[in-house]
Amino acid sequence: SEPAYQEQYRPQFHFSPIANWMNDPNGLFFHKGNYHLFYQYNPDSTIWGPMHWGHATSGDLVHWEHQAPALSPDAAGMIFSGSVVVDHQNTSGLGQNDQVPILAYYTAHRMDWEQDHRLDFQNQAMAFSLDDGLSWEKYNHGHPVLFNPGIKDFRDPKVFWHSPTQRWIMLLAAGDHIAIWNSGNGIDWDYCSDFYGPKLEADGVWECPDLLKMPVGNTQTYKYVLLVSVNAYGPFGGSATKYFVGDFDGRTFTSDQQNTLWVDYGKDNYAGVSWNNIPREDGRLLTIGWMNNWEYAQNTPTERWRSAMTVPKRLSLEKAANQYLLKSHPIEALKSLREEAIAVADVRLGHPAPQQQFFTNDLSGAFELSLTIMESDAQQFGLWLHNVQGDTFQVMYNASEQKIITDRSKAGTFFSREGFYSKPTFVEWPKRYPLKLHLLVDWSSVELFVQNGEKAMTNTFYPSTAITSITAFSHGGNSAFENIEVFPLKSIW
Ligand code: FRU
Structure with missing residues (x-):
């Protein structure tokens, strides 16, 4: 294990670079047994x-091997976010000697043009690999393949193959909308359409789109889910990812959804997109997000490195009443990190015993906790995750407000000091039991999955030492916590 991964706050089972700054996941693709993860990276500094x-x-999406940076800035600009596809049919003609070409699309961002107040400083360029994604050559010396038509924000190409039309589709984030382009050879691109969605009073710049074809529940009916990351005005301030459920005919995405739905109701899951080229018989929709928030990402109190990814997640889509619901689930393979389960006896709390520390141990601060609240008539109940210093991350259900709330304001000095960053996050949750909570706790993050992924809440926090104890509480009534299981988790490094 790398000594770097012992530093204070270092995630033990989440991906983070050995050193320096990281933001969005890029170019996620699976090929010949390997999951590739590229990411926005500044190799020379802990800031952007x-x-x-x-x-x-990675062979299992759990353990990662660091590779040399794949793409570096050039005369066309910095290498911004984008995606990778495997060109199985060699539509690009770049394949050689039966070697399937792999194509990487990214935004070339020209700082000099931006400073000159030109609007076209973001163009789309391409690189290709003829060795299964290990080394990359810039196509046409890094000259763009898709020139900016004059839109200030025009970036983050997500490319995928659309077999009914036999075309590549490229989604681009274009300020306040998504622009859709297509191509037969992955090199020459044609404009198709724009998608705006319902107008909001306050909306951030749109970034990092993805379009997922998903079965509805276990049916053979498919819907398309458009992911859009917005870098400000998330539900709790700062950046967050929303989604629109609709249809796609190869040129146009349509959705009659009027309300705003969020992928995650915490502060720290941004720019998540899906892995391309997952084998069809497997069909899983896998994503990973940047576990940070532009609101404070450059100030977080880590020293040699900055930012981690969420755990990889599987997404599923369900129809509930008149609404589609995008669910997220930690991938199955994470179970390989479990040490032996520690079973905990049921806990019944309320009057006269409103709280109980039901677990304390040297968990090494990385663990998984699951439990079911079988019934409750309490006004508030929940969990405190704490360390010996008393830093406490709170997960609470407020029955009168019918909200699940996460609160890191007392979980270490960084967020308690930083004013509005410390505000609790919440999701509406009508009272119903049993209620299942599943938590993944690392040295500086908590990922909460409610009711098998119906809602997800991802938050970072910076406790002075890792979390080693768990307390349950029930205020203003009684609550029964059952099926309590704790799994200490092994480090992936
Ligand atoms: C999203 C983003 C992208 C851009 C990249 C630059 O976090 O702003 O839109 O390509 O980061 O690092």
């Missing part, structure tokens, strides 16, 4: 700067 694509690979 000249962006590269960092690179890591």
